[in-house]
Amino acid sequence: MTPLLILFATLMMAMLLLFQLYPLLVSRRSCGKKAPELEGLVSDNLLKNKRYSLYFWAPQCGTCPNMTHIVDKLSQERNDLAKIDAVKHAELAHQMGVMGTTPALVFIENGHIENIALGAKTEKRILSLLEKQNISYEKKFTTNQKNKRYVLHQNTRL
Numbered sequence: 001m002t003p004l005l006i007l008f009a010t011l012m013m014a015m016l017l018l019f020q021l022y023p024l025l026v027s028r029r030s031c032g033k034k035a036p037e038l039e040g041l042v043s044d045n046l047l048k049n050k051r052y053s054l055y056f057w058a059p060q061c062g063t064c065p066n067m068t069h070i071v072d073k074l075s076q077e078r079n080d081l082a083k084i085d086a087v088k089h090a091e092l093a094h095q096m097g098v099m100g101t102t103p104a105l106v107f108i109e110n111g112h113i114e115n116i117a118l119g120a121k122t123e124k125r126i127l128s129l130l131e132k133q134n135i136s137y138e139k140k141f142t143t144n145q146k147n148k149r150y151v152l153h154q155n156t157r158l
Helices: 003-030 044-048 064-077 090-096 123-140
Strands: 051-057 081-085 104-109 112-118 141-144 149-152
Touching (some): 051 064, 064 081, 104 123
Antiparallel strands (some): 051 104
């Protein structure tokens, strides 16, 4: 192989890796930020919850139909899950850290983005993520007996 061909192949592999990592890095940077206002997009009952999840999907997404079917079923059983079209609400998706990587689940807790799960998930994995969010929230705060303030545990990331 010529050195030029090797350089070209290396650059192509680096670009491919970058295109796969960039959405992940952007979504991780969004964690901890205040969630944008959602009034009018989701039900008021959902917004009353301290923690809820948003499922971003797109009509042209190849893996979204399978996951959308699961999320529709789960959202009927649960009151903490809503579905948002990432194409119609592209600015909201961008603010949440979902950049063309649908499907995506965004976990919101106390008005802040807690975690983002990118890519297609099975029903079992979605349930696991939702339960992990609930367990994390319940165990996250403890009372510090010395000064009677709430203290955040260190390793509670989803």
